Amino acid sequence: MGNDPLARQIQFLLEIDRLKQITRRTLIADGSRRENDAEHSWHLALFAVVLAEHGPAELDLARVIKMVLVHDLVEIDAGDTYCYDPAACATQRDREVAAAERIFALLPADQGIELRALWEEFEAKETAESRFAAALDRLQPVLLNYHTQGRAWLEHGVTRAQVIERNRHIAAGAPRLWKYALALIDDAVEKGYLNV
């Protein structure tokens, strides 16, 4: 069945099941366990649906949704890179490009090209859609960290300045959401969820 398009599509859909096993540092909202990439991607897709009005005007929402659905697929091979770990960040791009080569090539060629382009667009952050998607990808863990009393932040010794530095690009994709995130971050410091 190697070249039947449906067989290749099914093969891809089975392969990406592994995203359910890639664990992030962020806890889910009740604090009971760490979140995985598949859940995170679903959550982001609904962030996009629900918060679209706070994004740029004339946003192509369907493209944002597809982008967040695929944005972490490369982590199947490359793993989750913790955003406050500079050593891991240094090799992240190379590891993720190699993963993209393998994973998107499982699909029929035209679809592989389309989904890989969405991932590259997300990475480059040059379009309104990718900047909005990136803003949501940062807002969601800030929200979960806040609502789990900052456990992931405190555990990894993250400071307010690091959180601001890492998340300030929310402002480029959704200024209103950055204002909201900033208020949460300051309240987190106030409540002892995040160190100065």
Next chain:
Amino acid sequence: MGNDPLARQIQFLLEIDRLKQITRRTLIADGSRRENDAEHSWHLALFAVVLAEHGPAELDLARVIKMVLVHDLVEIDAGDTYCYDPAACATQRDREVAAAERIFALLPADQGIELRALWEEFEAKETAESRFAAALDRLQPVLLNYHTQGRAWLEHGVTRAQVIERNRHIAAGAPRLWKYALALIDDAVEKGYLNV
């Protein structure tokens, strides 16, 4: 902040985090644990993106994707109803309507109405989009059950006739995918993953 739209949107996005805790009977592809509804919904959204060509002509793919993203939200209150349990099925609709009343009402009114309408459309299965979404919602567990050697089927004493009865509506949304599923089901019987 009770009536600020953004505050209500964030409240909804935090509430639906609970979907990550609703466990299905189906195992994830490597058989290591059961799948949850949030992962399942993400997976279905990518089934929609990748398999769209096998659905009806002139499909509104963006609506299908939104539909599968929200189709299980009612299970936050109503729980996952196992499709081969007749007693649970008898009360399912009432439990899910009550859940929809509560959960979608967390959003600003216009958004709550829009997302609830998508859920009702999915339930009614009267449009091409909802029939395709429903087909994917059946195909995905068949695929996972097959690739985990039928463990969920065997554990719950499910027979081929029940699987056929439960899944035959795949044919209404995507005939090509039903043909594929049928071949898998027959191969599952052949291999001892599913009882006659």
